[in-house]
Amino acid sequence: MPSSFPSPLQSTNLLSNLDSFDLTPSIGTELSSSTQLSSLLTQPGAVKDLAILVSQRGVVFFRDQVLSTKEQLQLVTVLGEESGKPKESGLHVHPTTEETSELGSEVRTIKPDLDKVRYYGLERPRAAKAWHSDISFEPFPSAYAILKLNHIPETGGDTVWASAHEAYDRLSPALQAFLETLTATHVGEPFFAPGRVFRSPRGHPENVGQDLKAVxxxxxxxxVTGWRGLYVNRVFTKRINELSLDESDHLLSYLFEHVSQNHDLQVRFKWQIGSIAIWDNRSTFHCVTQDYGSFPREGERVISLGERPYFDPASGSRRESLRA
Structure with missing residues (x-):
């Protein structure tokens, strides 16, 4: 936890002249297809304003993009740098990425067979069980993430995001105050397998070890915004440390359902070839819609690492900020 907390970033409104529209009141903005991410990389200050927009809106969508994997890596790097990430935080190396990965250790290949998705039969879990924030099991977890899909099914495979800011604002003041005193343990259990050895370090000197665990x-x-958000997710958050196991299980169950059952704090995105999503993992949760059977849904995700998560008592809520 930093000895002094950073001040929120201020936009210079370099993107204000771009055509865009909000998909919902609380989360999700789409920019016109006339905006190319590759061109923003060449405009001084534009990526910083993009980082602020992503953090404020949770997730920002682009269509009809021509962006190479190299440019994707460059963009997520600059997003982190321009938004004030710690100098030790680089791009994440997923713990299961092979040393010989064709695209390099910092690119996570999205494929149904790699993610071990079960599409049919009684083994298919409820979709709500997949809500997560990327790599929250790391001591220094994800800030920004960029996903582009190169192969998509004819229909299905949408991604749903939910706002952690709105999830916090929807809680009662008494519950907000109680949760602000608590910590939780996050564990990367989905990646455990007999005999598997995880990559290490994973983009930060403290993202090491084989237990994939963080508090x-x-x-x-x-x-970036100075806003408070709920930071627990069904896939990786296993225990509230200050409570008994029963208390922890019941409270976590309520918080998980608070995110998954309130569709008015969510946005759903239908992918097309050339679509790209950029989101802030500090302030969102997301979940793929696994309704596309054995049809191809493949792409690349890259992640920048941010700061060690902290709670600033002087920070405010999204609603308070927008009212002001």
């Missing part, structure tokens, strides 16, 4: 506050302050 984070339940309520997290986003340093």
């Amino acid at each position: 984070h506050p339940l309520i997290r302050t986003n340093p």
